[in-house]
Amino acid sequence: MYTKEEAQALLKKVLSYSKADECEVGLNFRMGGNIRTAQNAVSTAGETDTTNIFVSSTFGKKTGSASINEFDDASLEKVVRRSEELAQLAPENPEHMPLLGPATFKPSATWNADTAAMTPDTRAELIAQSMKATKEAGLVQAGFLENSSGGAAVMNSKGLFAYNKSSDVTFSVTTRNDAGTISGYAARGFTDIKKLDTYGATKIATMKANASKDAKAIEPGKYTVILEPTAGAYMLENMFRFDARSAEEGRSFLSKKGGTRLGDQLMDEKVTIYSDPFDPDLPSATWDRDGLPLEKTYWIEKGVVKNLSYSRYWAEKKGVKPVPGPSNIIMQGGNTSLEEMIASTERGILVSRLWYIRMVDQQSLLLTGLTRDGTFYIENGKIKYPVKNFRFNESPVIMLNNVEALGKPERAISVESYRSYMIPPMKVRDFTFSSLSDAV
Amino acid sequence: MKRRDFIYLSGLGAGAMMLPDLSAFGKSINAQDLLAPIDAKAKKALADVALNAARSAGASYADVRIGRYLSQFVATREQRVQNVSNSESFGVGIRVIANGCWGFAATNDVTKEGMAKTAARAVAVAKANAKIGGKPVELAPQKGYGEVSWKAPIEKNAFEVPIKEKVELLLAANAIATKGGANFVNSAIAMINEQKYFASTDGSYIDQDIHRISPNFQVTRIDPDTREFQSQPSLSSPMGMGYEYLTPLASEKVTGVVTRYKQRYDMLEDIKQATVNAGEKLKARSVEPGKYDLVLDPSHLWLTIHESVGHPTELDRVLGYEANFAGTSFVSLDKLNSKSFKYGSEHVNIHADKLQKGSLGAVGYDDEGVKCGEWEIIKDGVLVNLQAIRDQAKMIGLNQSQGCCYADSWDSVQFQRMPNVSLKPGKNPLSQEDMIKNVEKGIFIVNNGSFSIDQQRYNFQFGGQLFYEIKNGKIVGQINDVAYQANTREFWNSCAAVCDERDYRLGGSFSDGKGQPQQVSAVSHGSATARFNGVNVINTKRRIG
Numbered sequence: 001m002y003t004k005e006e007a008q009a010l011l012k013k014v015l016s017y018s019k020a021d022e023c024e025v026g027l028n029f030r031m032g033g034n035i036r037t038a039q040n041a042v043s044t045a046g047e048t049d050t051t052n053i054f055v056s057s058t059f060g061k062k063t064g065s066a067s068i069n070e071f072d073d074a075s076l077e078k079v080v081r082r083s084e085e086l087a088q089l090a091p092e093n094p095e096h097m098p099l100l101g102p103a104t105f106k107p108s109a110t111w112n113a114d115t116a117a118m119t120p121d122t123r124a125e126l127i128a129q130s131m132k133a134t135k136e137a138g139l140v141q142a143g144f145l146e147n148s149s150g151g152a153a154v155m156n157s158k159g160l161f162a163y164n165k166s167s168d169v170t171f172s173v174t175t176r177n178d179a180g181t182i183s184g185y186a187a188r189g190f191t192d193i194k195k196l197d198t199y200g201a202t203k204i205a206t207m208k209a210n211a212s213k214d215a216k217a218i219e220p221g222k223y224t225v226i227l228e229p230t231a232g233a234y235m236l237e238n239m240f241r242f243d244a245r246s247a248e249e250g251r252s253f254l255s256k257k258g259g260t261r262l263g264d265q266l267m268d269e270k271v272t273i274y275s276d277p278f279d280p281d282l283p284s285a286t287w288d289r290d291g292l293p294l295e296k297t298y299w300i301e302k303g304v305v306k307n308l309s310y311s312r313y314w315a316e317k318k319g320v321k322p323v324p325g326p327s328n329i330i331m332q333g334g335n336t337s338l339e340e341m342i343a344s345t346e347r348g349i350l351v352s353r354l355w356y357i358r359m360v361d362q363q364s365l366l367l368t369g370l371t372r373d374g375t376f377y378i379e380n381g382k383i384k385y386p387v388k389n390f391r392f393n394e395s396p397v398i399m400l401n402n403v404e405a406l407g408k409p410e411r412a413i414s415v416e417s418y419r420s421y422m423i424p425p426m427k428v429r430d431f432t433f434s435s436l437s438d439a440v
Numbered sequence: 441m442k443r444r445d446f447i448y449l450s451g452l453g454a455g456a457m458m459l460p461d462l463s464a465f466g467k468s469i470n471a472q473d474l475l476a477p478i479d480a481k482a483k484k485a486l487a488d489v490a491l492n493a494a495r496s497a498g499a500s501y502a503d504v505r506i507g508r509y510l511s512q513f514v515a516t517r518e519q520r521v522q523n524v525s526n527s528e529s530f531g532v533g534i535r536v537i538a539n540g541c542w543g544f545a546a547t548n549d550v551t552k553e554g555m556a557k558t559a560a561r562a563v564a565v566a567k568a569n570a571k572i573g574g575k576p577v578e579l580a581p582q583k584g585y586g587e588v589s590w591k592a593p594i595e596k597n598a599f600e601v602p603i604k605e606k607v608e609l610l611l612a613a614n615a616i617a618t619k620g621g622a623n624f625v626n627s628a629i630a631m632i633n634e635q636k637y638f639a640s641t642d643g644s645y646i647d648q649d650i651h652r653i654s655p656n657f658q659v660t661r662i663d664p665d666t667r668e669f670q671s672q673p674s675l676s677s678p679m680g681m682g683y684e685y686l687t688p689l690a691s692e693k694v695t696g697v698v699t700r701y702k703q704r705y706d707m708l709e710d711i712k713q714a715t716v717n718a719g720e721k722l723k724a725r726s727v728e729p730g731k732y733d734l735v736l737d738p739s740h741l742w743l744t745i746h747e748s749v750g751h752p753t754e755l756d757r758v759l760g761y762e763a764n765f766a767g768t769s770f771v772s773l774d775k776l777n778s779k780s781f782k783y784g785s786e787h788v789n790i791h792a793d794k795l796q797k798g799s800l801g802a803v804g805y806d807d808e809g810v811k812c813g814e815w816e817i818i819k820d821g822v823l824v825n826l827q828a829i830r831d832q833a834k835m836i837g838l839n840q841s842q843g844c845c846y847a848d849s850w851d852s853v854q855f856q857r858m859p860n861v862s863l864k865p866g867k868n869p870l871s872q873e874d875m876i877k878n879v880e881k882g883i884f885i886v887n888n889g890s891f892s893i894d895q896q897r898y899n900f901q902f903g904g905q906l907f908y909e910i911k912n913g914k915i916v917g918q919i920n921d922v923a924y925q926a927n928t929r930e931f932w933n934s935c936a937a938v939c940d941e942r943d944y945r946l947g948g949s950f951s952d953g954k955g956q957p958q959q960v961s962a963v964s965h966g967s968a969t970a971r972f973n974g975v976n977v978i979n980t981k982r983r984i985g
Binding site: 034036037038039040041042043044045046047048052065066067068069082085090091093094095120121124127128131140141142143144146172173174176180183185249250251253255256257258261264266355356357358359360361362363364365366368369370372389391393395397398415434435436437438439440 | 467468470520521524525541542543544545546548565568569572573574575607623624660662666667668669671759760761762763764765767768770851853855889890891892893894895896897898899901903921923925927956957976978980981982983984985
């Protein structure tokens, strides 16, 4: 791990070799470990440690980039020379933007020393706790625990320097019986390892598994659904690209005849989505890849498209201020608990997890995917019985027009990208299930 | 499962993502360095250090993979070059069995000292994991091959072709699209060379040289009146070939309502017709949902084969090893052992082939030193075999592995990955035209679009790129907003005919995802055009705002 001072000294040395008009040097470092389980045993475990120096040299509008993972003086000079040679060979980039000068960035809250100090033993102990819960329930688990600590620093020939370090841990577990006729799932992610209770999370997965016994088939169709945050995060992340350029070019769900949907009431007024690098539950770095400071930014406010992100090039072309893209995503919630959502539902489906979501139509953001690992029928305010899984065809934009109630946002992991978001439980009407699946 | 499209979140988790994650691709290097292989003798000497160190530390088995992964990527947009990059990732992964348990460690310190230390680390991990318990690992026996090598049978190393030539091809393609009315066009060529050296305590020292290439583009047209847009990707396939794939050859073309390609690809011709097709698709009528007989071109069917046969017949999924992520399978050992599980109709003959010419998954030996070959998975519609690696072979009654082990990098642990899994062509003469002549109400689907399947591979939904309506034996024009849904077994049992070998082509994926942490693999799937009767088609048109 590099401290701010160590990173600064290293990058300064690399920059000193530059002969280009402009030069940007960066440092990425990451240490991490993981442990995977299947059939109530460890199946694989590993550790990684990577560090890279990245150099970008520009002559006029010609830029070349190179990287290296050797840190002796000769290697550092070699990577600078290589980027300069590549710059001389490169075609001019008409979208080249000059580097930014010095700036002050607020400190981030992304670092946690306890998480960074995790060892193979702490990982093994957390998995042992999880297995305890599985075995107590008489079930079989497959799970994955991963922690990483790392950071990035950037320095350029205009005097800009930025540094950030971060640490995270994620855990997920699927519990099934030997016959494979029931299944439950739980996933957790934190900056602070002390918040991770693998035993508690696994208990929830075992309870869901046992409750999913003898799932019944019911007709697909439009249902009121209650999406737990793990399901909602995976559904919505396909929408979290609020890019002005693609919208203005006419190839985004945020395009419309005559321009973009900026300022339009696109969703229910209960929907507010923003990014905030200072959120204590989901902190992010406070600067972006261009060296712009990151601040709290509303993308959707009370259902209205409030901001689009503008790269520095596109902002200059359009005569507006650059707006960095989202550094994290937080969807504002409401005061309705999951229990209250269930209690207020006459006929609906509780969805624990979604799976294999893919884009069907870019224009409408129509997605298809399936429910998985805990799907339950609700009738007259109560969970009546588990149901077989459904395939859905739905757009997150249409879905967010049909929001009936929101709960308190929780940090939730998307089950495929492994990114974390703050997403509330959502009660949504007219969610389109198009067919049934026999999968458990 | 194909790895999902990258969801771009500018600056998300910026602490680690502000700069390109070069660790995923390796470090950038000069183009000439891509052509300088490492001497096999030097690799053998290093591998022996690791094997001896592992044995001394208490390993009962060890294998060493010294991997050098080279890639070149050239990308353009309209008239400009967006990116040219050469990268290299070099290091060693050491896997051991100690106290009956697997252990793994990797390093980019490929020196004698680095090898010895890493081997000791791998043994320590195995011993630590052994304390948690579980059944001891039992490997299928594998003879040592001594010092052997295997090279992909390419004709023209893509890394030897000057970047200028590649840039000129892509910009020429973009110019054709723009001239033809495209509003936007992106094009790229990705090239990969895996130089893999495997050694094990069984006595194998295997040096392999593997090449892959993926030329592709995307053309977008926007209707100025409605502001609706349609994009068309290339009809190329990623291939286990050299640059010869980009040399057009008339004999490798399949003509018809749209030209498709076998083992040679004409990018300039393809982008011209894609630009026209995108314009026609903007005006195409939306499909009426209902039951249709589907005629599926190999450029589309490969993905259906991949998802609904390739993945469910992976033994590690059957056993539950992917239960937390990619899922398990509806296939069970009971179904296999019954020797009568009807997976599809009698037209369905599906085999695995690790040596298939031009395929992405072609290797001489897998990543645990097993010599590769071919075997049947579905014979005349009946499930007859699965895909296994050394520590699973015994479970399906095999006395040796089928060579399905692969790791996507030297620092990834190898595990069970899909071989090339393909539908064999029909035995009786049948052309695509003859097949369409017999369809009353159907849709001919070309190229793959969206794809999704449940975690046990029962229920799937597939889109496509080009949809041609068939009425009374004739193609009558493009339609739009088509996706079909089916249950895997019902779908394959509805297979009514497969064209003969004249129509056989490969499709495939450069980046099939599986495992935690997720790894990717490249795999091809061949077929001739096939017909499936009475499949449920849905309309995917929606409006927002």
